[in-house]
Amino acid sequence: MKKGLLSFSLLFLGFFLVYPLLWLLPQSFLSGGRFTLRILSSLLSNSLILQSLLNSFLLAAGTIVGTSLIGIPLAILLTRYQFSGRRFFQVLFVLPMLVSPFVGAIGMQQILARFGSLNLLLLRLKLIPAPVPWLGSGLLGIAILQTLHLYPIMYLNISAALANFDRSAEEAAASLGASSWQNFRTITFPLLRPGYFAACSIIFVWSLTDLGTPLVFEYPQLLPVQIFNAITDINVNPAGYSLVLVVLILSALFFIFTRQVVERTPYTTGRTPVSEQGHILSRRAQKLLIAGLSLLAVISLLPHLSIILNSFSQRWFFSILPSKYSWRSYQAVFHHRLTRTGIVNSLFYSSLATVTDILLGLAIGYLLARWSFRGRFLLDALAMAPLAIPGIALAFAYCTAFSGTPLDPRKNPVFLLIAIYSVRRLPYLVRSTYANFQQLNENMEEASASLGANPGTTFRRILLPLIVPGLLAGGIMVFAFSMLEVSSSLVLAFREKFFPISKVIYILAGRLTDGPNVASALGVLGLLLLLVCLGGASRLAGRRLTDFFKTT
Amino acid sequence: MDNLILSLENISKRFGATPVLKGITLTVAGNEIFFLLGPSGCGKTTLLRIIAGFCQPDSGRILLDGQDITGVPAHQRHIGLVFQNYALWPHLTVWENVAYGLKLRKLPEKFVHQRVEEMLTLTHLLPQKNLYPSQLSGGQQQRVALARSLIVRPRLLLLDEPLSNLDANLREQMRQEIKKIQKETGITMIYVTHDQREALTMAHRLAVMNAGEIVQTGTPLQIYFEPGNRFVADFVGTVNLLAGKVSGFETGLLQVETSEGLLRATGGGDFSSGQAVEIGFRPESISLRPGQSNVFRTTVTETEIGEGIMRVMATSPGGRNFLLHLPLETGRKLQAGQNLIFSVPPERMIVFPLSPSVPSAVKRNGRDKPHLP
Numbered sequence A: 001m002k003k004g005l006l007s008f009s010l011l012f013l014g015f016f017l018v019y020p021l022l023w024l025l026p027q028s029f030l031s032g033g034r035f036t037l038r039i040l041s042s043l044l045s046n047s048l049i050l051q052s053l054l055n056s057f058l059l060a061a062g063t064i065v066g067t068s069l070i071g072i073p074l075a076i077l078l079t080r081y082q083f084s085g086r087r088f089f090q091v092l093f094v095l096p097m098l099v100s101p102f103v104g105a106i107g108m109q110q111i112l113a114r115f116g117s118l119n120l121l122l123l124r125l126k127l128i129p130a131p132v133p134w135l136g137s138g139l140l141g142i143a144i145l146q147t148l149h150l151y152p153i154m155y156l157n158i159s160a161a162l163a164n165f166d167r168s169a170e171e172a173a174a175s176l177g178a179s180s181w182q183n184f185r186t187i188t189f190p191l192l193r194p195g196y197f198a199a200c201s202i203i204f205v206w207s208l209t210d211l212g213t214p215l216v217f218e219y220p221q222l223l224p225v226q227i228f229n230a231i232t233d234i235n236v237n238p239a240g241y242s243l244v245l246v247v248l249i250l251s252a253l254f255f256i257f258t259r260q261v262v263e264r265t266p267y268t269t270g271r272t273p274v275s276e277q278g279h280i281l282s283r284r285a286q287k288l289l290i291a292g293l294s295l296l297a298v299i300s301l302l303p304h305l306s307i308i309l310n311s312f313s314q315r316w317f318f319s320i321l322p323s324k325y326s327w328r329s330y331q332a333v334f335h336h337r338l339t340r341t342g343i344v345n346s347l348f349y350s351s352l353a354t355v356t357d358i359l360l361g362l363a364i365g366y367l368l369a370r371w372s373f374r375g376r377f378l379l380d381a382l383a384m385a386p387l388a389i390p391g392i393a394l395a396f397a398y399c400t401a402f403s404g405t406p407l408d409p410r411k412n413p414v415f416l417l418i419a420i421y422s423v424r425r426l427p428y429l430v431r432s433t434y435a436n437f438q439q440l441n442e443n444m445e446e447a448s449a450s451l452g453a454n455p456g457t458t459f460r461r462i463l464l465p466l467i468v469p470g471l472l473a474g475g476i477m478v479f480a481f482s483m484l485e486v487s488s489s490l491v492l493a494f495r496e497k498f499f500p501i502s503k504v505i506y507i508l509a510g511r512l513t514d515g516p517n518v519a520s521a522l523g524v525l526g527l528l529l530l531l532v533c534l535g536g537a538s539r540l541a542g543r544r545l546t547d548f549f550k551t552t
Numbered sequence B: 001m002d003n004l005i006l007s008l009e010n011i012s013k014r015f016g017a018t019p020v021l022k023g024i025t026l027t028v029a030g031n032e033i034f035f036l037l038g039p040s041g042c043g044k045t046t047l048l049r050i051i052a053g054f055c056q057p058d059s060g061r062i063l064l065d066g067q068d069i070t071g072v073p074a075h076q077r078h079i080g081l082v083f084q085n086y087a088l089w090p091h092l093t094v095w096e097n098v099a100y101g102l103k104l105r106k107l108p109e110k111f112v113h114q115r116v117e118e119m120l121t122l123t124h125l126l127p128q129k130n131l132y133p134s135q136l137s138g139g140q141q142q143r144v145a146l147a148r149s150l151i152v153r154p155r156l157l158l159l160d161e162p163l164s165n166l167d168a169n170l171r172e173q174m175r176q177e178i179k180k181i182q183k184e185t186g187i188t189m190i191y192v193t194h195d196q197r198e199a200l201t202m203a204h205r206l207a208v209m210n211a212g213e214i215v216q217t218g219t220p221l222q223i224y225f226e227p228g229n230r231f232v233a234d235f236v237g238t239v240n241l242l243a244g245k246v247s248g249f250e251t252g253l254l255q256v257e258t259s260e261g262l263l264r265a266t267g268g269g270d271f272s273s274g275q276a277v278e279i280g281f282r283p284e285s286i287s288l289r290p291g292q293s294n295v296f297r298t299t300v301t302e303t304e305i306g307e308g309i310m311r312v313m314a315t316s317p318g319g320r321n322f323l324l325h326l327p328l329e330t331g332r333k334l335q336a337g338q339n340l341i342f343s344v345p346p347e348r349m350i351v352f353p354l355s356p357s358v359p360s361a362v363k364r365n366g367r368d369k370p371h372l373p
Helices: A002-029 A038-045 A047-080 A086-092 A101-112 A117-124 A139-163 A167-175 A180-209 A212-216 A223-232 A239-264 A283-300 A302-312 A328-335 A337-370 A376-388 A391-401 A414-439 A442-450 A455-483 A487-492 A501-510 A515-549 B044-052 B094-104 B109-122 B138-150 B168-185 B196-202 B220-225 B230-235
Strands: A313-315 B004-015 B018-029 B033-037 B059-064 B079-082 B156-160 B189-193 B205-210 B213-218 B240-250 B253-258 B261-265 B276-281 B295-305 B309-315 B321-327 B339-343 B350-353
Touching: A002 A239, A002 A337, A002 A376, A002 A391, A002 A414, A038 A047, A038 A239, A047 A086, A047 A139, A047 A180, A047 A223, A047 A239, A047 A283, A086 A283, A101 A117, A101 A139, A101 A212, A101 A302, A101 A501, A101 A515, A139 A180, A139 A212, A139 A283, A139 A302, A167 A180, A167 B079, A167 B138, A180 A223, A180 A239, A180 A391, A212 A223, A212 A487, A212 A501, A223 A239, A223 A391, A223 A487, A239 A376, A239 A391, A283 A302, A302 A313, A302 A328, A302 A515, A328 A337, A328 A515, A337 A376, A337 A414, A337 A455, A337 A501, A337 A515, A376 A414, A391 A414, A391 A487, A414 A455, A414 A487, A442 A455, A455 A515, A487 A501, A501 A515, B004 B044, B018 B044, B018 B213, B033 B044, B033 B196, B044 B079, B044 B156, B044 B189, B079 B138, B094 B109, B094 B138, B109 B138, B138 B168, B168 B196, B189 B196, B196 B220, B205 B220, B205 B230, B213 B220, B213 B230, B230 B350, B240 B261, B253 B276, B295 B321
Parallel strands: B033 B189, B033 B205, B079 B156, B156 B189
Antiparallel strands: B004 B018, B004 B059, B205 B213, B240 B253, B240 B276, B253 B261, B276 B350, B295 B309, B295 B339, B309 B321
């Protein structure tokens, strides 16, 4: 049975992960059957592509700076200080990462536009003489949205590092005369560095490969948009292959770099849990802190608030808030043919992707935890590889590798959408089932076997019941994330009949009249779905749910 | 007490509603190893953290060389602290860990180098200087922790159960090492432990703590042979105790009426006639030669071999059980059922007022305290 599971897992990963990616290589390096670097070098002579590369790097760097400035102090405040409402804020600041900034971008356009809410408010308060172009060329707006979306990753990583942090390491330095700043510089930060680098690398790759936000902001000079556009004329212009290759290599490098940093850092001493729950703040300081945190919460939830407002607004021109509210957009969601198709499609794709992931996650997690075989390393690496592969790169690879086959997404993307949703989330499930199996004492299986149960029976009667809660929680999260998956949905769905929700939102957002409002309503529904799923999953899995947000 | 270094005045601290320290007053003299001994949860570590400056007392003052340092932040106190878990910095090598304190002070590179080398030599760590803490054994980590604190020559060195993570052999070796280092450097140490053996063998003076209070302060000999109450008597060893009533004084001896007859003890001027007391003796305080007072006629019930002694359980006709320690050669000849007459010289008797409110440290049946890890 183990061999069967192994071959099935390898077959799936080979076909939907290895093959399409390998397909990219000859396309980027072969011309007329001969090896060439011409395609790569042609990238360097194309000023639009060079500009896009530069912009993408700038954007990613800016997002890292932004998320560091918010995330690090936030993590320190929320783990090191005691004040009423701390638990509430700890949860609250995870929320911004739940909804793709691409949905929030629709609402933020309304807020940040030349005559949007913010400028109107400031004008009315006479704080500015003329409207400020917040969105600028568009790059700043994208950076703001990405920062507001991604800083929870920084916050979570630093918090996790701080939670494992042995406070006596700092006290030892203080007893030798280190001031607070010296302490932070020489002890605290070096010890937090692995967590920080991990967060930076996730954020960098995420920002570099985010397709949805620049599309909504109609800002084409960025790497992901160039890749997206390249798909349409891929047969005449091979630049897309090289761009995807660049993205893949960059993400892989960051991934490897992070692992190295995390593994190289010696971390064996200490790690005693903090005995004291942090400094207790004075009333006054508490009030100040809570006010500051609330302000940050409002700002970072602004994209979400704005789409909620947008979804209920019937008229919102040249006013700070909508001048007329209605349920119309929600009615439209359930009556428009396009939105209904999108919802039905997404439900279908996501359900199947969830089932696939549960089966694969169970199989691979079990194999890795309970069987030592040649090729174990390979299976492990393959199952975890999607963490390092941006959605847009994989989607592009699918588009080209399966073009002209019965799986051609231009004809029918159903299989590929289900496959890409499951491949993208597989690492999370594998990791959680693996951890689950590891924690179960092998003696339990041996006890069952000694009473005469065969391996199949043991698995069904002993192991499965013990890991079902974790598995279900994982499944729910796969479902929720698949429902809201952006870049692969945008790339792979070509025909309206097969559009998933994200693509519908994107199409609607670009329409005039009530398009953005309906798109917002759809986004709000997605948000609700996600919250419900998250609640359900955390009930099942308890605190282990945070595993889904750690990416190394 | 000359050369006064640290004094605590009425230090109190509560965590939430729980009082952890109830008005601790204490003085520690220069160049001594002072022990805070007590069961876990008695507040000794909190007291140490208050002295170090990681914890603020709710009330009371801390004076160091006459200066009030109560509000001074930890990093300006110049008080060293060795942690129970060592708290070595995993990202720095042994050398860097030890050099850290000197580098903070921006001392010349050459001087730092020389001092670190001296310190590593003193602690036998020179061969490990380029290793990271995770590559060291427990004993080596412990020595790095010591070296790191000692190198800046703190005015006071605090040690928080520094040996509790080591195995028994290593612990014994490190006790000697710390004593030696203290002698060589002359640094004043305050050492927290729950291990009475450690406290008795290493301390110049010690304070026994219980439930947030200091129960008794003294030299190891005073604490062991003249415990002021039941808690101390129990915590620092085993004691055979009987309840009794003071019946008077005679030729400088305190007379106490007990179920085993009239017992006599020296000292104890502050007892009054008729006062309820507890009187007893340590297991090794007995003599098998016939004595004039405090003679017990007993029957041996059980013998077992201990560390260099024979443990003998004996019962009096009245049903009282006694634990006695005899030299191995004497004790091995004893058998269960045999009669045993012993006496305790009055100067080795222990007397203190009966105080039912003080809880006994560990309930035992006349046996030696199990050796705590």
